[in-house]
Each structure stands twice: as C-alpha cells, then as structure tokens.
Amino acid sequence: MTCSRRLNRVLIVGVIAAATAAGPLAHDAAAATEGPDVPETIEVDPGHKVFLVGHAVGVQIYSCNPVPGGFQWGLVAPRAELYDDDGTLVATHFGGPTWQARDGSTVVARRVDGVTVEPTAIPWLLLERVRSEAGSDGDQLTNTTFIQRTATTGGIQPPAKECNKHQAGTTREVPYTADYHFWKAAGG
Numbered sequence: 001m002t003c004s005r006r007l008n009r010v011l012i013v014g015v016i017a018a019a020t021a022a023g024p025l026a027h028d029a030a031a032a033t034e035g036p037d038v039p040e041t042i043e044v045d046p047g048h049k050v051f052l053v054g055h056a057v058g059v060q061i062y063s064c065n066p067v068p069g070g071f072q073w074g075l076v077a078p079r080a081e082l083y084d085d086d087g088t089l090v091a092t093h094f095g096g097p098t099w100q101a102r103d104g105s106t107v108v109a110r111r112v113d114g115v116t117v118e119p120t121a122i123p124w125l126l127l128e129r130v131r132s133e134a135g136s137d138g139d140q141l142t143n144t145t146f147i148q149r150t151a152t153t154g155g156i157q158p159p160a161k162e163c164n165k166h167q168a169g170t171t172r173e174v175p176y177t178a179d180y181h182f183w184k185a186a187g188g
C-alpha cells in the first residue's frame with residue numbers, strides 16, 4: 001500500500017471517528033437546518049436551510065509558479081471525498097469549485113467570503129451557487145443556494161521558500177479535512 005493510500009485511509013478513519021465521537025455536536029442535516037456556528041462574515045442569510053453535510057477528506061493542490069520578482073504557490077484545485085456521519089460517500093469535490101453527488105448532480109459555486117479560524121488550516125468559506133445540473137440518477141445538489149466550508153484542518157499552501165526556480169512548474173498535494181454544509185431555500 002502506498003504512503004498516499006495509507007494517509008487517505010488514516011484521514012478517513014479520523015474524520016469518521018471525530019464525527020462519531022462528537023455525538024450530538026455532529027451535524028445531522030435534518031437537525032441542523034439552521035447550520036453550523038460560524039463567524040458572521042460567512043453566515044447564510046435567513047430563508048435557507050441545511051439539507052446535506054459532508055465531512056471532506058482530501059487534498060488542496062498547489063503549483064509553484066513564476067511571478068514578477070520570484071516564485072509563488074498558487075491553488076490549482078481541491079480534490080476530496082465527502083462522507084456522511086455514517087462514513088458513506090455522499091459526494092466528491094474538485095476544481096471549479098465543483099461538488100458532485102452520488103446521483104451525478106453537480107453544483108459549481110463561487111467564493112462570497114472567508115475567515116481564517118485556525119492559522120494552520122485553510123479558511124472557512126461561504127460560497128454561493130453559480131450553476132447546478134441534475135445527474136443521470138437524480139438532482140440532489142440542483143437546489144443548492146449556498147455552501148459553507150467549516151471545521152478545516154490542514155490544506156494550507158507549502159512554505160514560500162519551497163517555491164523557487166528549481167521547483168517551478170511542480171505541484172504539491174496538501175492533505176486537508178473540512179465540513180461542507182449545503183443549503184437550499186427553506187421552502188425548497
């Protein structure tokens with residue numbers, strides 16, 4: 001088994017264990033229609049409710065790029081799998097940013113705002129739907145209005161000193177975990 005596979009399995013087990021250990025603190029979509037406790041800058045407006053929560057395990061992919069005066073890491077895309085509280089795969093997450101449910105439905109969103117809660121982790125975000133499409137087996141994500149990324153660990157870009165002329169054009173995959181809360185109109 002490769003190191004990457006071992007790391008992914010360890011992360012998945014950790015996320016599932018954390019969700020299970022949290023008990024009543026774990027977000028159940030039916031019980032969490034008001035959403036997670038977040039800073040005001042990434043709150044969702046009234047009139048919306050949470051309909052899906054996914055615990056993500058994946059990587060943030062960065063590339064070392066030449067910029068005026070040197071080199072800098074830039075985000076290429078995320079790649080993650082989202083699991084429910086029982087450890088069942090419910091969606092995947094990739095560039096766009098895009099989420100695809102198991103039924104094939106997708107939602108693409110854009111960043112509204114973000115806040116750094118933990119300096120060793122990527123920011124918590126509020127994103128709004130740009131477009132969505134039904135899948136071949138359903139439309140679970142088509143009514144999404146907002147997505148919140150919370151409870152992040154890891155995923156921050158590599159140290160600046162590791163992006164130089166010798167690393168130009170290379171990519172790094174940085175492990176991360178997060179919770180994604182999918183919102184829709186309260187009447188929908």
